[in-house]
Amino acid sequence: MTDEYASIIDLMPEPTDPNSGYWYADSEDARRRRAVDLLQAFRLYRAAEVAMRRRTRESMSMGENDLLVLRYLLKAHQKGELVSPGELARYLAVSTASMTAIIDRLEKSGHVRRERHATDRRSIYVIPTVDSDEEVRKTLGDMHERMLGAVIEMSADETRIVMETLARLQTAVDQVDAREPANR
């Protein structure tokens, strides 16, 4: 895995000097500078987030996908739902072969166990253990609290503005379609 440092796949201009403060005259030029600064702020945030995820992952000494699977299992477990390897493979969009390996690792480390499916004898359930539940909660609960605290004071208007911005950006990145590679 190599999602270490966040950023970036772009050649955007450098951000303007942060010391110049947050206000800009609203010329075309100022708008552009604001936009660039904002995108830069998104990149910085992403960098911080990726770093946080890396720390978390390492503190539980497991890979990203292993942790994602565990999290998915715990959420399902809370709702009383049972999960099969195939479902997990589809969720992560990895091959069933890889999923077998992931479950192997999680089983070996005592985070999940395999159980026979109630009716389909080809299939199994992957069940998170009680320990893994506590471990994940301890590891992730702190983050959840902090992130919620960072946005809980926002007004309805502010929230709307941020969400709309996110929506526009999402539409933008969705429309970036990678062209075919040269040789194909």
Place this chain on the structure above:
Amino acid sequence: MTDEYASIIDLMPEPTDPNSGYWYADSEDARRRRAVDLLQAFRLYRAAEVAMRRRTRESMSMGENDLLVLRYLLKAHQKGELVSPGELARYLAVSTASMTAIIDRLEKSGHVRRERHATDRRSIYVIPTVDSDEEVRKTLGDMHERMLGAVIEMSADETRIVMETLARLQTAVDQVDAREPANR
């Protein structure tokens, strides 16, 4: 690399029904729902962005780190700066061994070339080729345009609100310190 599907390392509640619209009465409960929705929006955006990066990466058929290195080199090249492998290794926080491998690949694929350092005979420069410049621009220029277009119409106030939110979230994730693993 496994940054496929974005999200997540958390057990946050499900978002509230999006059909319920963007307005909420401002009770404690409403605030909380808003906050959760907002965080969910961030996760969705991240998922979209990660997917976009994957597409881009694949369209140039190279790894994330290779692309990051190339981008770094191009930016430096624009400024007339010369870059050494060591600098790149520090930038990506990988070992010098990995960086050697990355440069090997990029050299083989014709994206960069190695040159002798002007004064330090232990060291080298890594120079991006003209072709790679064009290729990256073609691949990434479109994304840059679209993302800028998504935020260029925003007012100064709106921009400020979003940036402040990002700053608060960044502080929050920075403070999430992974505890030591059990065995150490």
Place this chain on the structure above:
DNA sequence: GATATTTAGCTAAACTGGCGAGCTATATCA
């Protein structure tokens, strides 16, 4: 100036985590 230490990049071997192909057992369709 000679010697010791540090630095820069490279090589080799090992590890990780992913994949496709193919296997077995079971379920389902015609």
Place this chain on the structure above:
DNA sequence: TGATATAGCTCGCCAGTTTAGCTAAATATC
């Protein structure tokens, strides 16, 4: 009943990374 589809597993392979150690050159110390 027989053909086909599905579920999960095994095997061999590959990409990319790491650690340890190497050589050569620069820098610090005596």
